[in-house]
Amino acid sequence: MFWPGALAATTTLRIATIATMPRWMRELAGIRQSRLLDVLVVPVVRIAMRVARVSRWFQLGVLNLLSPSTVPVVAPVLFDVPPTTPGTLTPEQARERYGYPRPAEAHLELRARQRERVFRDQQAPDDDGMVESEGILGGR
Incomplete structure (x- = not known):
């Protein structure tokens, strides 16, 4: 089940992240966000960060909601392990x-197989590298 607060939090984080990007970078990436939204998100994120600093347990709970796979990495840091x-x-x-x-x-x-496939055999590259990495990086 997806908590509606998670959608609000991730949307706010997305807007805040884009607000930190320079205009030229946004143009290169085709990202459009108004300057008004950039300005409005700053106080919201500042307040959220102050609230999060109240408790390490609260921080861990929010992190678990937004990025559960990072909890095992961050928890020891938060609790000075x-x-x-x-x-x-x-x-x-x-x-x-x-x-x-x-x-x-x-x-x-x-890489040699892919080079032969593309340049010698004139075929599109295959997904062997992707498949090989799925065990480490996860599937599509």
Whole structure:
């Protein structure tokens, strides 16, 4: 069941996000929003942010409503849970630790197949890369 407040919240966040974008960026993206709406959304979001700061539990509840998959990531931060592993990794260190190739070296076989399919065989690219990523990124 979809809570009507969630629709109002997500719509307000969308308007507020667009209000932060410069005009040239909106034009490039084909996004239209009036300057009046830009001005009107600012006090609404300021009030909402002040209300949200009242309680970490309230923040977590709102986050669960708007973006439930981010709760496991944000909750420990909100409640000052120390990390299980201190420190941070650079992208290169993380790739080495978890066994991922550098982006330029990733999926070379797939890219070669796609290149042959498009340039040699004159066919449209297939969805192999999308299908391969669905396990990590989710389906369409």
